[in-house]
Amino acid sequence: MREDKNKFKMKLSRLLFYGIGLLLIPLLCVGCSEDDPGTQDQEEEEQPDNRAIKEKASFKIGAAVKSSHLSIEEFANTLEGNFNRISAEFEMKMTPIWGSETSYNWEKFDFLVDYATSHDMEIHGHVLLWYREYPTWFKNAQYDSAEFETLIKEYITTVVSRHKGKIASWDVANEIFNDNGTLRVDEFAYVTFDDPIAFYGRCFQYARDADPDAKLFYNDYNVVIASGKRFAISEMVKRFENEGYPIDGIGGQFHYDVNTPETTIENGLRDMANTGLLFHISELDLKVNVNRSNAYQFTAGEQQRQGDKYQAIVEIYESVLPDEQKFGITTWGVTDQYTWLTDFWHEKEYPLLFDASYNKKKAYDGFLAGLNDSED
Numbered sequence: 001m002r003e004d005k006n007k008f009k010m011k012l013s014r015l016l017f018y019g020i021g022l023l024l025i026p027l028l029c030v031g032c033s034e035d036d037p038g039t040q041d042q043e044e045e046e047q048p049d050n051r052a053i054k055e056k057a058s059f060k061i062g063a064a065v066k067s068s069h070l071s072i073e074e075f076a077n078t079l080e081g082n083f084n085r086i087s088a089e090f091e092m093k094m095t096p097i098w099g100s101e102t103s104y105n106w107e108k109f110d111f112l113v114d115y116a117t118s119h120d121m122e123i124h125g126h127v128l129l130w131y132r133e134y135p136t137w138f139k140n141a142q143y144d145s146a147e148f149e150t151l152i153k154e155y156i157t158t159v160v161s162r163h164k165g166k167i168a169s170w171d172v173a174n175e176i177f178n179d180n181g182t183l184r185v186d187e188f189a190y191v192t193f194d195d196p197i198a199f200y201g202r203c204f205q206y207a208r209d210a211d212p213d214a215k216l217f218y219n220d221y222n223v224v225i226a227s228g229k230r231f232a233i234s235e236m237v238k239r240f241e242n243e244g245y246p247i248d249g250i251g252g253q254f255h256y257d258v259n260t261p262e263t264t265i266e267n268g269l270r271d272m273a274n275t276g277l278l279f280h281i282s283e284l285d286l287k288v289n290v291n292r293s294n295a296y297q298f299t300a301g302e303q304q305r306q307g308d309k310y311q312a313i314v315e316i317y318e319s320v321l322p323d324e325q326k327f328g329i330t331t332w333g334v335t336d337q338y339t340w341l342t343d344f345w346h347e348k349e350y351p352l353l354f355d356a357s358y359n360k361k362k363a364y365d366g367f368l369a370g371l372n373d374s375e376d
């Protein structure tokens with residue numbers, strides 16, 4: 001009896017042993033089978049997204065360039081592989097173009113338009129009227145309002161019609177307002193005209209007449225963070241619409257930094273979206289060396305912080321604006337090797353999507369991750 005009982009006990013424990021063993025096999029094998037569908041999903045999720053930002057985006061991705069950089073092979077390859085629109089960083093401004101009342105320098109201007117056209121990129125014209133770029137001969141002449149407008153009309157007409165149909169969009173005016181919404185007193189139109197806004201309205205019309213297909217923008221900095229400036233822009237847009245002057249879009253420069261508050265950007269952008277116009281993030285770069293410190297180190301943590309801020313800004317752009325108002329995002333340069341901020345801010349500054357050796361930064365990954373999939 002006892003023997004039988006013992007045999008029974010042994011059989012039972014063997015059965016339990018093998019039974020549990022059999023049950024465990026599939027569990028233990030999770031993670032070792034290549035065919036397991038759950039594992040594949042996991043692996044797919046972990047695949048890096050190798051798309052270029054221009055491939056993923058449903059709107060144009062621009063970069064500001066200088067013609068001299070386009071002959072650098074790595075620069076040109078990086079530009080062409082990742083961007084599908086260019087803005088001229090300098091060479092389409094008034095000073096480099098307008099030599100005298102009767103002479104224009106077209107070489108670099110033409111080169112940039114040809115480059116864009118032959119590389120299947122769009123070109124955004126930056127910028128017709130900016131107080132910083134009136135040539136010295138023009139400033140010194142002290143024209144009265146009638147002479148001033150005759151010359152400016154001629155300038156706009158000549159420049160915009162030169163490559164009619166090839167320059168898809170123009171910043172007609174740049175930075176005419178202070179952050180509190182008053183007009184800049186160092187603006188020439190301010191001192192020359194009793195009603196400077198009406199003068200600008202006519203300038204938009206001169207640009208429209210010169211190339212009816214070009215989209216026309218008002219461009220400024222701090223647009224989404226200065227409510228006074230936004231109010232002034234919205235009032236100008238309403239006035240243009242009431243009085244029949246053309247305007248298609250607003251450009252917000254977006255020279256911000258890793259600390260710029262996202263809710264402020266989001267609220268400001270929503271406010272601008274209410275105009276119903278296109279919105280162009282026209283000069284995006286994000287400073288990291290916010291204290292202009294000589295000891296600044298662009299550490300892995302700082303790179304990630306910058307990447308996160310790029311992602312947040314792109315996500316805000318995607319989520320706040322209706323698709324038909326998304327004109328695109330343009331970064332103010334391509335590589336940290338060449339950025340205006342090393343001259344205008346601090347020599348230790350790393351604001352763009354590619355490092356000085358043309359490697360994609362966390363900033364690039366963040367930008368890419370912030371974009372909606374085009375198929376959505």
Ligand code: XIL
Pocket residue numbers: 089090174253283340
């Ligand atoms: C800057 C360029 O990056 C510099 O190379 C140039 O010397 C000065 O202008 N807002 C604008 C841009 O609208 O045109 C400015 O570009 C940056 C600030």
